[in-house]
Amino acid sequence: MHQPHPALRQPVTAADRVLLEIQRAIVEGDIAPGSKISEPELARRFDLSRAPLREALARLERCHLIERIPNAGARVVRLSTNGLLALYQLRENLEGLACKLAAEHMTDAEITEVRQLLDQHLSSQRVREGESYYQEAGDLDFHYRVILGSKNSYLINILCDELYYLVRMYRVQLGMNGPRVSRAFDEHKAIINAIANRDGELADLLMRRHIAASRRNIEQQLEQMGT
Amino acid sequence: MHQPHPALRQPVTAADRVLLEIQRAIVEGDIAPGSKISEPELARRFDLSRAPLREALARLERCHLIERIPNAGARVVRLSTNGLLALYQLRENLEGLACKLAAEHMTDAEITEVRQLLDQHLSSQRVREGESYYQEAGDLDFHYRVILGSKNSYLINILCDELYYLVRMYRVQLGMNGPRVSRAFDEHKAIINAIANRDGELADLLMRRHIAASRRNIEQQLEQMGT
DNA sequence: ACGAGATAGATTGTCGACAATGTACGCCTA
DNA sequence: TAGGCGTACATTGTCGACAATCTATCTCGT
Numbered sequence: 041m042h043q044p045h046p047a048l049r050q051p052v053t054a055a056d057r058v059l060l061e062i063q064r065a066i067v068e069g070d071i072a073p074g075s076k077i078s079e080p081e082l083a084r085r086f087d088l089s090r091a092p093l094r095e096a097l098a099r100l101e102r103c104h105l106i107e108r109i110p111n112a113g114a115r116v117v118r119l120s121t122n123g124l125l126a127l128y129q130l131r132e133n134l135e136g137l138a139c140k141l142a143a144e145h146m147t148d149a150e151i152t153e154v155r156q157l158l159d160q161h162l163s164s165q166r167v168r169e170g171e172s173y174y175q176e177a178g179d180l181d182f183h184y185r186v187i188l189g190s191k192n193s194y195l196i197n198i199l200c201d202e203l204y205y206l207v208r209m210y211r212v213q214l215g216m217n218g219p220r221v222s223r224a225f226d227e228h229k230a231i232i233n234a235i236a237n238r239d240g241e242l243a244d245l246l247m248r249r250h251i252a253a254s255r256r257n258i259e260q261q262l263e264q265m266g267t
Numbered sequence: 268m269h270q271p272h273p274a275l276r277q278p279v280t281a282a283d284r285v286l287l288e289i290q291r292a293i294v295e296g297d298i299a300p301g302s303k304i305s306e307p308e309l310a311r312r313f314d315l316s317r318a319p320l321r322e323a324l325a326r327l328e329r330c331h332l333i334e335r336i337p338n339a340g341a342r343v344v345r346l347s348t349n350g351l352l353a354l355y356q357l358r359e360n361l362e363g364l365a366c367k368l369a370a371e372h373m374t375d376a377e378i379t380e381v382r383q384l385l386d387q388h389l390s391s392q393r394v395r396e397g398e399s400y401y402q403e404a405g406d407l408d409f410h411y412r413v414i415l416g417s418k419n420s421y422l423i424n425i426l427c428d429e430l431y432y433l434v435r436m437y438r439v440q441l442g443m444n445g446p447r448v449s450r451a452f453d454e455h456k457a458i459i460n461a462i463a464n465r466d467g468e469l470a471d472l473l474m475r476r477h478i479a480a481s482r483r484n485i486e487q488q489l490e491q492m493g494t
Numbered sequence: 495a496c497g498a499g500a501t502a503g504a505t506t507g508t509c510g511a512c513a514a515t516g517t518a519c520g521c522c523t524a
Numbered sequence: 525t526a527g528g529c530g531t532a533c534a535t536t537g538t539c540g541a542c543a544a545t546c547t548a549t550c551t552c553g554t
Contacts, residue, residue, distance in 0.1 A: 280506095280507065280508090281507080281508070282507080282508090315508080315509090316508060316509045316510070317508095317509090317510090318507075318508055318509065318510095319507075319508065319509095322507090337515095338514085338515050338516060339515090339516065339517090340516090
């Protein structure tokens with residue numbers, strides 16, 4: 041098997057473990073958006089001291105899941121249309137670049153692996169129609185692979201470590217719905233084809249459109265929720 | 268006056284202060300690239316406990332100035348041709364995007380301010396020809412303004428807080444040299460003109476070329492040093 | 495009654511010491 | 525002599541307590 045991405049090595053320290061737990065809790069909405077983070081409370085809840093907890097909070101700030109103000113504490117980030125727009129503007133650009141670089145740097149073996157992954161997703165999708173959670177994970181896996189294929193460590197770090205938890209947060213909390221799911225597969229297929237053909241320009245374009253479509257999808261959900 | 272950028276608020280905490288000192292020391296090469304970071308030693312040197320120091324180290328890792336391995340310590344990043352290439356690939360793209368967004372979002376007042384800044388740079392450049400340090404600062408100031416003009420907080424954060432210390436490190440340690448300096452002014456002028464005309468596409472293109480030229484310049488220096 | 499200032503409580507920032515882990519040296523064996 | 529093993533040392537991770545700062549409430553004056 042492969043590891044989702046380099047930074048997600050298995051947690052060796054207490055700070056690592058609590059980070060993963062809080063990340064999950066925020067992304068899935070267990071800790072409400074906008075709510076205040078209390079260090080003493082969390083320390084009790086996870087049964088550790090404030091030192092590793094603060095380490096975890098520093099990393100949570102790094103991936104934009106919380107916002108800290110010196111001497112005043114931290115709050116869980118709040119989802120907003122503007123935030124979504126800013127995030128996806130960046131994502132379109134960065135993942136477009138990742139595609140372009142992947143077309144240059146991915147090995148044939150890596151491309152084959154991604155294709156097998158897509159086939160696997162397709163079959164599992166047919167089995168459980170509509171179960172969007174697995175689709176969610178599968179989609180992210182595809183994007184991860186392409187990003188890693190860029191072989192640009194800074195780009196990988198920004199997308200996988202700093203931006204993707206937020207992306208997941210929007211997707212999980214607003215709920216990805218059905219009709220878009222089947223299209224996504226075709227779009228993934230087209231992207232990996234372009235990469236396989238070493239057509240970076242096309243791969244870039246297709247990825248931008250793919251993400252733009254995803255953004256419109258989430259935007260709708262957000263508006264629907266607002267009304 | 269204005270503040271260089273939002274994240275560079277005045278340091279309120281001990282961790283903030285020591286962060287700035289170590290950042291400067293690494294960027295300017297006072298702490299040698301590749302050297303090991305010893306927490307106890309730095310704690311003594313800056314006369315504080317390890318708690319705020321570790322906070323600072325976490326932020327240094329965030330801006331890629333050091334690399335940490337759990338239970339094994341941190342090392343100062345090493346400059347390399349590959350690293351430079353990866354960094355500037357990203358920078359071209361991101362600052363290009365920043366220009367495009369700045370063309371949409373900058374107010375006329377902000378554009379006027381940047382133009383005044385450029386005139387100021389031009390006159391001060393004529394006075395002290397060849398003093399690359401001030402040019403260095405001036406160039407960064409121009410880029411900061413444009414990046415802030417994008418009004419995209421994620422983009423601003425990535426460029427100003429996470430990537431620019433590394434950019435400065437390459438520029439300072441490899442030394443920006445003369446002939447390029449005068450051209451940079453013209454290129455800056457062209458970029459702000461495109462932004463003023465609300466021509467995002469052109470501004471994007473010009474910025475990419477501007478940064479590509481800067482990259483080639485530094486690349487030369489690196490090769491020259493390697494031989 | 496309303497706003498400014500003071501005070502009490504809680505929270506964050508910092509400290510020094512201990513525990514867990516990694517590193518390096520010397521020793522023993524083949 | 526070369527290589528693996530074990531021990532001693534140094535470094536990092538974690539803990540509980542103290543100091544500095546902020547927030548909310550209460551009081552007082554106009």
